[in-house]
Amino acid sequence: MSIIWRKLWRDLWRSKLRTSLIVISTAMGVFALGFVYGAGDVLNTRLTQSHRASVPAHVTLYTSRFGDEVVEIVAEQAGIADV
Numbered sequence: 001m002s003i004i005w006r007k008l009w010r011d012l013w014r015s016k017l018r019t020s021l022i023v024i025s026t027a028m029g030v031f032a033l034g035f036v037y038g039a040g041d042v043l044n045t046r047l048t049q050s051h052r053a054s055v056p057a058h059v060t061l062y063t064s065r066f067g068d069e070v071v072e073i074v075a076e077q078a079g080i081a082d083v
Helices: 003-014 016-053 068-075
Strands: none
Touching: 003 016
């Protein structure tokens, strides 16, 4: 065994708290990274499904002016919130 490996094992053995903190923080970082990428994938899939399932409203806007009688007729129609 080379000198580098012996020094490495000796440092790990002598500072057990530091070694365990490094192992725990590395594991938490890997878990967090996996969680973020996994949640992003699920969110992207669900948003795409939701967008495809929804039917956007179709609206045609005219720039010409309407008279008051047309506005009153449209306002009386069912399903119209405001004119």
